[in-house]
Amino acid sequence: MECFSQDRDEVILVFAQAKGKNNYYKPFYVKATLRPDFSGLVFPETIHRARTNSINLLEVAAGEPGNERRVIDVKSFLNERCLAIVLEGGFSLLFKFFGNRPNLLAFQNNDVIDLFNRQLTGDERLLLDGFDRPIDQSFEAFERAGFDQRTLFPTFGKVVNEWIEQKDAVDGITKWAIIQDVLHQLEYPHYYLTRLHHKPTLSLLPSGDIQRAYNGPMEAATGFYIAYTGLSLFEQEKATLLRLLEKKQKRIDNQLDASMNRMLSREETATHEEMGHLLMANLHDVPQVPGAKSPERLTVYDFYRDQPVTLKLKPDLSPQKNAENFYRKAKNEKIEEQHLANLIESRERELQQIKQQKDELGGIKTLKELRRFSKQTLLAGTTNKIATTESGPLFKEVMVDSFRVLIGKNAKNNDLLTQKYAYKDDLWLHARDVTGSHVILKYQAGKPFPRPVIERAAELAAWHSKRRTDSLCPVTVTPKKFVRKPKGMAPGQVIIEKEDVVLVVPRGE
Secondary structure (H helix, E strand, O other), X not given: OEEEEEEOOEEEEXXXXXXXXXXXXOOEEEEEEEOXXXXXXXXXXXXXXXXXXXXXXXXXXXXXXXXXXXXXXXXXXXXOOEEEEEEHHHEEEEEEOOOOOOEEEEEEOOEEEEEOOOOOHHHHHOEHHHOOOOOOOOHHHHHHOOOOHHHXXXXXXXXXXXXXXXXXOOOHHHHHHHHHHHHHHHHOOOEEEEEEOOEXXXXXXXXXXXXXXXXXXXXXXXXXXXXXXXXXXXXXXXXXXXXXXXXXXXXXXXHHHHHHHHHHHHHHOOOHHHHHHHHHHXXXXXXXXXXXXXXXXXXXXXXXXXXXEEEEOOOOOOHHHHHHHHHHXXXXXXXXXXXXHHHHHXXXXXXXXXXXXXXXXXXOOOHHHHHHHHHHHOOOOOXXXXXXXXXXXXXXXXXXXXXXXEEOOOHHHHHHHHHHOOOOOOXXXXXXXXXXXXXXXXXXXXXXXXXXXXXXXXXXXXXXXXXXXXXXXXXXXXXXXXXXOOOOOOOOOOEEOOOEEEEEOOOOO
C-alpha cells in the first residue's frame, strides 16, 4: 500500500488486504532500519505517518494508489543475508543486510530499477538471480578449508562463530559434529534476546546473558530492536569503553603468552653460551689437522641437561671460530632475554592498569563522570594515543559527544596531523579558501558521523582560520582518503579530490 521514509536511514512498508476511505483493512507494517552500524527489521502494530518530512519511495515497484501490487511470496536466499518480498508482475523488494552496507532494492525481473541508499552505487548492478550462493558444505570441503567453518558457512556471523570456537574442539571431526549440532539449532531455532559483549544481541543460540526467549522471529526482531534502540547514551558509551578495554586486555594477554612461551622455550634448549662451552669441551672430537674446517653438524654430550645435543657449525670456519660465533651470539641473547623480561613486566603492569580501569568504569553512574574518565584514559573513539611533547599535546583536542576532534597548531603541525595521525575513514575539515588549521574528526568503527558532530567540528575549523570574525564561514568536509599532499607542496598545503561544504558560524572551544 505504501513505501515511505520519514527518517534518514529508515524505510516503512505498509501492507494490507484492502484500503477504505480513511483506513487500511488488516494492515501489516514493516519498519527497516538500514544504518551502517545497525540494520534490521521491526514489525510494529501501528505506524502514524508524519504529515511533513516524509517521502514516498520505490513507487514503480510498489504500484500506484488503487493499483497496488499483491504479495505472492517471501523468499530467503541460499548462503546470503537477504530477504525478498515478491510482488506480482515480476517485481521484488529485497532487503540486503551486508555488514555495514545494508539497503533496500526494487527489482523488475532480474534487474535493479530503484534503491533506497543511492550512495551504494555498486548495488545498481546487482542481479536478483545472483544472490543464491551454492557452496559445497560437505565434510570433505570442510577438510580442504583447513577445518575453518567461515569459508563454508559465510552467514554464521560473529555470534555463531564465537559459539563454535568456545567449544574447543580437539580435532576436525569433533568440530564438524559441533557444526552439525549448530546447523540443527539454526534450522529449528529458539529466539533469544541476550547480552553479549555488553550490548543487546539477538541470537538463535543460547549464548551470553539471556534476557528473554521468544517463540517467533518477528516478535524476537521487534523485541531486539526495542532493546537495542532503547539504550541510553550513557549505556552505549559505557559498553563501548568496556569492549575497548576487553579488546586491549585480550591483545596484551596474547602478547604476554607469546613472551612467556619464548622465555620457556629458551630454558628448554641450550643457550649460545652453553653451545660455545660444549664445543670447546669437545674439541678432541673435531679433526685437529692445521687448516682443517668444521663439520656441518657435531653431536656432543650436553652435561647441562644430561642428554646428547647436535651443534650446527659453519664448515668454512675453524672450531675455535665457531665457538667465538656462539659467544658473540650469547651477548645478543642476554640482551634479548633482558628485553623479554622487561616486556613481560611491562605487560603485567598494563593488565593491572586495565583491571583497575574496569573496576573504576563499573562504579561510574553519570554521563559526565563517564566522559571525564574516557578523556583521561584516552579510550574514546580510538585506542591509539596521540603523541605528546614535553610542553604538552601535539594537537589541540576537543571532545564532541563521544567523538574526538584534533586541531593542528601551525602549517608543519597540520602536515603532521593529516599525514601521520589521520586515517582514511576520519573526516578532514578546513575553512575554505583561507589559511587555517587542519581539523580531524576521528572515526569510530561502525558509527556514522552525526550531523551535529560534523557541524561542531566545522565550527572549530572556522574558528581556527582567517575567517574567525566572519558571520558565516564555508568549511570543506571530506574523508581523509580524498586528501593528498604531492611532493614539493608548501607546509600545510594539500590537494582535495572530493569535498562537501557546510556553512557554519565560527565558534571556539
